[in-house]
Amino acid sequence: MDEKDAFQLQDFLPYLLNQAAEAASLSFQKVYKGRYGMLRTEWRVLFHLGLYGRLTATEIGERSGLHKTKISRAVAALEGKRFIVRERDDEDRRVEYLTLTTSGLAAYKDLRAIAQSHEERLLKAFTPEEAALLKRGLKRLAGA
Amino acid sequence: MDEKDAFQLQDFLPYLLNQAAEAASLSFQKVYKGRYGMLRTEWRVLFHLGLYGRLTATEIGERSGLHKTKISRAVAALEGKRFIVRERDDEDRRVEYLTLTTSGLAAYKDLRAIAQSHEERLLKAFTPEEAALLKRGLKRLAGA
DNA sequence: TGTTGTTAGTTACAAAATCAACCATTAACT
DNA sequence: AGTTAATGGTTGATTTTGTAACTAACAACA
Numbered sequence: 001m002d003e004k005d006a007f008q009l010q011d012f013l014p015y016l017l018n019q020a021a022e023a024a025s026l027s028f029q030k031v032y033k034g035r036y037g038m039l040r041t042e043w044r045v046l047f048h049l050g051l052y053g054r055l056t057a058t059e060i061g062e063r064s065g066l067h068k069t070k071i072s073r074a075v076a077a078l079e080g081k082r083f084i085v086r087e088r089d090d091e092d093r094r095v096e097y098l099t100l101t102t103s104g105l106a107a108y109k110d111l112r113a114i115a116q117s118h119e120e121r122l123l124k125a126f127t128p129e130e131a132a133l134l135k136r137g138l139k140r141l142a143g144a
Numbered sequence: 145m146d147e148k149d150a151f152q153l154q155d156f157l158p159y160l161l162n163q164a165a166e167a168a169s170l171s172f173q174k175v176y177k178g179r180y181g182m183l184r185t186e187w188r189v190l191f192h193l194g195l196y197g198r199l200t201a202t203e204i205g206e207r208s209g210l211h212k213t214k215i216s217r218a219v220a221a222l223e224g225k226r227f228i229v230r231e232r233d234d235e236d237r238r239v240e241y242l243t244l245t246t247s248g249l250a251a252y253k254d255l256r257a258i259a260q261s262h263e264e265r266l267l268k269a270f271t272p273e274e275a276a277l278l279k280r281g282l283k284r285l286a287g288a
Numbered sequence: 289t290g291t292t293g294t295t296a297g298t299t300a301c302a303a304a305a306t307c308a309a310c311c312a313t314t315a316a317c318t
Numbered sequence: 319a320g321t322t323a324a325t326g327g328t329t330g331a332t333t334t335t336g337t338a339a340c341t342a343a344c345a346a347c348a
Contacts (some may be wrong), residue, residue: 007256009191013266014169019286021161047153094296094343112151122157125284134281140269142163238313238326
């Protein structure tokens with residue numbers, strides 16, 4: 001349209017990031033969706049509990065940046081799959097602690113292994129230095 | 145949970161990419177959503193037409209990787225906003241050519257300028273070399 | 289005690305994304 | 319020509335997300 005127009009969609013960072021993110025998560029998504037019928041929010045919650053142990057929904061929200069309604073639904077779904085259990089706090093009966101069940105832990109470990117090999121495959125296209133640089137850049141963008 | 149567990153969510157590339165992508169598109173989203181009531185697919189279609197001129201829905205799909213139903217709905221929405229017009233091909237009456245209207249072009253130019261300054265702001269945190277490296281990496285991941 | 293404010297989490301309803309089935313038209317083959 | 323397949327695009331049903339309002343429990347303070 002505009003011949004001397006420098007702008008290119010493929011170079012627009014939000015667009016590029018999105019394309020890369022989508023491509024990178026595709027094959028992993030197939031596993032957690034296909035094998036466990038999970039949604040993106042669900043595996044994230046699962047991983048938080050697997051990595052950090054017992055947490056409340058609010059704590060998961062703080063760590064993940066996920067909104068509490070998303071977490072509430074993910075927790076309900078994971079509970080339905082018998083992957084997590086809730087425990088009311090007796091001191092403050094508003095809060096409930098979430099922990100993985102045995103099968104929840106098994107699912108976490110399974111998915112974690114897959115995530116790791118998936119990551120390796122993705123990074124095959126990069127030297128370790130490039131990979132480190134890339135990740136540092138992404139963290140900066142993520143506002144960490 | 146697993147003390148000697150090397151895995152970290154913040155280092156898992158699909159997760160990291162997603163966080164970065166979300167953070168990076170947030171402020172731009174506010175503009176196209178707030179100012180023009182557009183959805184993500186809509187600005188993408190708008191940009192494709194702004195950048196490449198007259199295209200069919202299928203061509204947009206090939207270039208963008210968007211599914212045809214998404215495009216169909218985005219096109220309908222943009223048409224409703226009087227940003228694009230359709231033109232049937234007389235040779236093959238299945239295909240229709242899409243072009244921006246004057247106000248569609250104006251919206252495109254407006255958003256493109258905002259995209260550019262948004263991009264600049266994002267890249268302020270990087271040296272030109274870092275930025276170039278980052279983008280090359282992302283393109284590699286995007287499977288371009 | 290009663291009122292007001294906060295926090296943890298859920299639910300209800302609307303907006304949007306997904307997926308499959310669907311026309312209409314053209315192409316290919318007999 | 320008649321049938322079958324492929325293509326361009328749309329529509330409808332279902333799922334998922336987003337936003338706001340909500341309940342329940344606690345806290346602060348008069």
